[in-house]
Amino acid sequence: MNQMAPDRVALQSQVNRRQLQTIIAGLGEGIILIDPQDGIVWANESALALHNVSELLELGVSAADYRERFELKYRNNHVLGADQYPVDRLQAGEEFRDVIVELGRTSSGATEDRRRVLQFRGFALPDAKGNPESYVLVIENVTEKISAEDRFERTFAANPAPAIICRLSDLRYVRVNAGFLAMASYSRDDLIGRSAYEFDVLENAEKKDVALASLRDGRTIPQMESTVRLPDGKTKAVIVAGQPIEIGEEKCMLFTFIDMEPRKHMEDALRQSEERFARSFRLTPIPTMLSTRDGLRILDVNDAFKTVLGYEPAEVIGRTSAELPIWVDKAARKHLESEIQASGSLRKVEVQLRTPHDEVLDCLISAETVSIQDEECVLTVIQDITERKRSEEELIAAIEAVMQDTSWFSRTIIEKLALLRRPGSSGKPEASLSDLTPRELEVLGLMCQGLTNAAIVKKLGVTQNTVRNHIARIYVKIDVHDRAGAVVWARERGFTGNHKPGPVRPGPR
Structure with a gap:
């Protein structure tokens, strides 16, 4: 009777082990059963596949056989010693979990070696008295997971x-x-392991309540402005956002940041630049307008605009150039607008402008395109030359009053007086009498005396075509289009045809 009891216990143990094998055979995880005396006694298909073998014997029948066939390394590339192998640790009665190693075949094993990262867990199966009856090694392939984490x-x-x-x-x-670390000037040891209460990246977040609630619930934290405390006690302006992630099997929050300091410095510099521009614009003693490039709508005028032209800012701001009441000649205004639209600038174009009291001012207008807050604008400067022009005209009139005969006067001075009468009349260099040939001067002189083409032909004894050709060349050289223009041009330079122009006499130094 006493002899039969141990046999019955052994039989029951075998039945239990077979039932266990049946249950775990189809599991996705690898399962290896280890007997305290007999070593490796069973493995499911998953365990064999993870070791890249097809039969149990290929795993080895003992811990020593297993070590001979398979090499295990920690992730730091350190090879496990004999007492560190999971099989050895189990047989020594040690239970463990989450041992992650890299598995490969040793040089004496198969030539094909597909290295894998495996996670081992080991525990004992106790008998009725609580003693270890056998051991279970659970193996999970975490290669993809570890690769993703890497x-x-x-x-x-x-x-x-x-x-x-x-x-x-x-x-x-x-x-x-x-x-x-570069943004906040910390070292890694300053931060790793510290609590979010000790180093609070949401300390001054603009929506701190929303951010903290999202952090507690593991939800996405939307972008918001905040500050990061620096080691020296100062703070750095940032934009912070949080994204929930998992590292291993731990839930975490990934905080990302945008450093706002460079943008703040740029904005401060831009603001200071705009303030300097605004002060300069306001205090400039010359009438100045700021308008949009598109449509030339007036954005602002300075104090000198009101002082010189007489218009209040409210009378012009918001109106387009065409709507301003200042233009005497609409054609001149259209010419200015077309120049600005074509090239973005113009220089010292003479126009006449009207004040609210119907006073006409002679002005020079210059304009340049500038960029203000990413918008193209036009800065227009208006120079009042009324007094200067009046003084020049009075000087010319005085000189002409005392000049009845210009035969003794330097031709150079006469031509300079002609230029004073017509400032800026052409973009081309002014022609002078010296640019004409002797024959062209002779023909021009006869034109000034009132002779017709036929009379000039008779006077000079040349053909009609020759006279016409001389006159055409004279028109081109002095930039006129008819006989009257040529006569006026000559008389402005003291040339009437009654005498030949003498050489230019240099004036006193």
């Missing part, structure tokens, strides 16, 4: 955007990249 780690470390990762279970920082 890729994430490399990407996270290399990403220039500042970032830090907080574990949600205890709100402690577990990762920080170089971008964040």
